[in-house]
Amino acid sequence: MKRTLMAAALAALATGALADGHGGVKVGMITTLSGGGAGLGIDVRDGFLLAVAQSGRDDIEVVVEDDQRKPDVAVQLADKMIRAEKVDVMTGIIFSNLAMAVVPSATAQGKIYLSPNAGPSALAGRGCHENYFNVAWQNDNLHEAAGAYANTAGYANSFILAPNYPAGQDALTGYKRMFEGDLAGEVFTDLGQTDYAAEIAQIRASGADSVFFFLPGGMGISFLKQYADSGVDIPVVGPAFSFDQGILQAVGEAAVGVVNTSQWSKDLDNPTNAAFVESFQAEYGRLPSLYASQGFDTANLLISALETAGPDDLEAFRAALKAADFDSTRGDFAFGSNQHPIQDIYAREVIVEDGVFTNKVIGLALEDHGDVYAAECRL
Amino acid sequence: MSAILIIEQVLNGLQFGVMLFLMAAGLTLIFGVMGLINLAHGSLYMVGAFAAAAVAGVTGSFVLALAAAMGAAAIAGVLVETLVIRRLYRADHLDQVLATFALILIFSEGTRWAFGSFPLFLDTPSWASGPVTLPGGIEYPKYRLMLIGVGLAVAAGLGLLITRTRIGIQIRAGENDREMIAALGVDISRLYTLVFALGAALAGLAGALVGAIQSVQVGMGEPVLILAFVVIVIGGIGSIKGALIGAILVGLTDTLGGIFLPEVFKLFMAPAGATATGSALASMAIYILMGAVLIWRPTGLFGARP
Incomplete structure (x- = not known):
């Protein structure tokens, strides 16, 4: 099951997103779309794709794969994405045990990983990495x-x-x-x-x-x-x-x-959140969950960083991500020293x-x- | 540890046991009569729960939902039997395991396709929700008491069916000597379909009854299936009486073990360690029980054949 999405090509042609010189970015999303935890992965995916579509950029390509909540499947998919698909950024994993199987090796191979959900303590403390950003929360x-x-x-x-x-x-x-x-x-x-x-x-x-x-x-x-x-x-x-x-x-x-x-609720009073809740409901016909908001924020963080630098200049791209200069559905959002959120x-x-x-x-x-x-x- | 807590836990164990019985009864009949290992029995449990949730959502009637659960599971059972399983009676157990495992995957993804990935809502009916006060001041959920009643009633009904009716005689004869009852003019393939539908309906009923207090979601049947297999191994394959006794034994062991083993270990260990050791041992308790029964009686408590 593989879906390649070229987001909103026409809109992006009009705004000329390609012309700003950073080139495109290829995102590999490994998430849980079947089995017991499927609802969570589907929400993260839908939130993420909604933000990409709304940005109107046609230079963000998202490859979505289903990990079936199995660590071995996730590891194989990650391998494939890094070697065959040659993605620049990875995201999507819901469950901490899968994140532990995939994230350390992906970040060590120079890929940026943006976590939309799992936040195991092992990746927040001594195991933190300059290529790993958690956009949801640390598990505790x-x-x-x-x-x-x-x-x-x-x-x-x-x-x-x-x-x-x-x-x-x-x-x-x-x-x-x-x-x-x-x-x-x-x-x-x-x-x-x-x-x-x-x-x-x-x-x-x-x-x-x-x-x-x-x-x-x-x-x-x-x-x-x-x-x-x-x-x-x-x-x-x-x-x-x-x-x-x-x-x-x-x-x-x-x-x-x-x-x-x-950290999120659909009635949080800020314009980004109001627009998110309304557009998510219009697009998918259901109310968003906190997982959907995390997927949406993850994509918007990525998009905000692409405004200043692309993954071809990794140093500048990381700095742009760390600045977290995007409008979060949660209101205030900043990264701590370990690139995990500081939030209300x-x-x-x-x-x-x-x-x-x-x-x-x-x-x-x-x-x-x-x-x-x-x-x-x-x- | 008060007497009230102990009585409440015994009731919990009993309730868990009779629900396991509904699953195990069908499984043991199918295994006993047809010699078939049906891994897809858990899927029929799930089909029952989803049918009940769908019908309860439309009509609001819990009784109709239960009827729909039994009907849908029985129909699914008949379809599975005639389309797939009929071809497998002569095959060895490994082929049956493979085919019925494939059925699990088909049922799971089919249900996801039809109902989506999010759990469905099925609640206890208003006339059976809330607690009742039992003699001795024990507060216990009315619905769970009802489950115990329904389970025991089904057990009694099945017992009568097997021992007192013509169909029951044919089922027992089918277990003992397939060729002979075929030679006596009983339509064996109709009998097989009937037994399969009966087992499926019981699994569907269990799924709907349990779904109302748990969650109705894809994959809900497989954990119960494993326990149901433990039950029929303990009770003896093909024996309804064995399934009932085995189910109640497993229900009580699982529930009481989880509560009392940590307490026992606290008598001579530090509390944190005692909880860890006790819980670990409790989750093994039913398998230890199964091992002990098999050493004592290799055919299970009431089983005729190994």
């Missing part, structure tokens, strides 16, 4: 924000749970880093677990005053539905991954009122709007937040 960020929100909400005794895999462990670490109260319990579930009756019974018996959970995708749907059905009424906090636009409709009523943390993270609440479940910002959880691993990065 949203969980840290959840911990910070729990403090302001006055919670003192949290029950926390996450699946037993690296990102799940990072999640609990991130929450505990910020949360000042005690832990009523800490549980690691199986990755892909669908029945949480046992954990919910433990929560009921634990005497906690709040529950923090990180269960992305289908796991979160199952947990929230079962939690609402169980009659346990302890408030729940979580990162946005279980509350994005793609899965909220599947959770339904059970999610209403739940507070979750995100918000607390959102799930609401019903015109019969559609969606999120509304209720406050700021963390302001201008970077990550703790930046100190270990020697860039």
Whole structure:
């Protein structure tokens, strides 16, 4: 499955984008378009292509490939893109384990990698690289924000749970880093677990005053539905991954009122975001998710850098990327020393709007937040 | 660790067990009667859940959704049996595994093509949602109690079907001696289609019932399929009684192991290490159970043949 997209050729002819002398850029996007995590990759791809189309440039060629959420497939695709397709810039990977398999070798071969989602700590600290830019977040960020929100909400005794895999462990670490109260319990579930009756019974018996959970995708749907059905009424906090636009409709009523943390929300009040939400809806007929906003921002970062330099002058191109001189859907956006975002993270609440479940910002959880691993990065 | 928590966990284990039974019953019948390893059984579970979500979305009726789930899964089962599987009865198990694995891929991508990549919404009906208070002050979700009831009722019904009806006699005879009942004038290929449709309908029912409290998405059937295979190996291949006992054993072991093993390890280990060791051991518990049963009874608890 391969799609080559020559974006908006006619519009670009009119603006003469080719005439500015930097030449074209070829982008290799490896993302998850089939299997369990397909919704995330599809949103990133659609957001990215929307920004490219809106830029009106015809010198950005995007090659999209499906990694099927399998690290070995991702590695093969990356090889092919670097050797056969000769791409200049790579992007698209959703899952941290795939990013760890692809990114270090791609950046070592002189390719620029722009991460639209995965932000494993190993690439933020000692493993940071001058060719690696993360446009989404470091993995811990949203969980840290959840911990910070729990403090302001006055919670003192949290029950926390996450699946037993690296990102799940990072999640609990991130929450505990910020949360000042005690832990009523800490549980690691199986990755892909669908029945949480046992954990919910433990929560009921634990005497906690709040529950923090990180269960992305289908796991979160199952947990929230079962939690609402169980009659346990302890408030729940979580990162946005279980509350994005793609899965909220599947959770339904059970999610209403739940507070979750995100660096983006569709009601963030800035002109770029308003235009993004409107045009995404017009183009694809659905509301954008945070993944779509990350794809959109990634493309706009790339486009902004191309205004000053092209990948043929790598030094200047990197500097232009690092300047992050683009209008983000999140409002303020800057890179820290390890080329990960420094940004505001918000607390959102799930609401019903015109019969559609969606999120509304209720406050700021963390302001201008970077990550703790930046100190270990020697860039 | 209070008594209430323990009772609640036993109920959870029982509920998990009876849902596994719905999957395992079809699988064990198909394996027992036809000698077929059907890896696509999990896909029929998924078909049931998607059909239920689609019908519930249009009509708003949960009962209609369940009927649609059973109907759609049975139809899918009949199609699969007549178009693909009928050609494989004489082939060896490896060919069957290959063909039914291909069916998994076809069903998964077909469902994605028809319904998209995002999970669908299927909720518990309003008359069965929320908790009920059981004697002793235990709050338990009404829907899960209903699942236990439905599962046990289906088990009883299947038991009667197998032991008391003409069809049941033919099914049991088919398990024992295929050539003989064909020689006695029973239309064996019709019997096979019927058994396959019955198994598929049960898988579809399980998918719809469980889909209402979990998520309806592509690939939801495969984790359950693995557990269902464990169940029929423990229970003995071809035995409905074995499937029921095995399913409840697996359900209880999995649920209670996950809760109590970490607690047991906490008695003589540091809490963090105990949680890690206990959880690791708990996820192995059902396979240890399966190994133990196989050492004790190589044909499974109620199985006649190895």
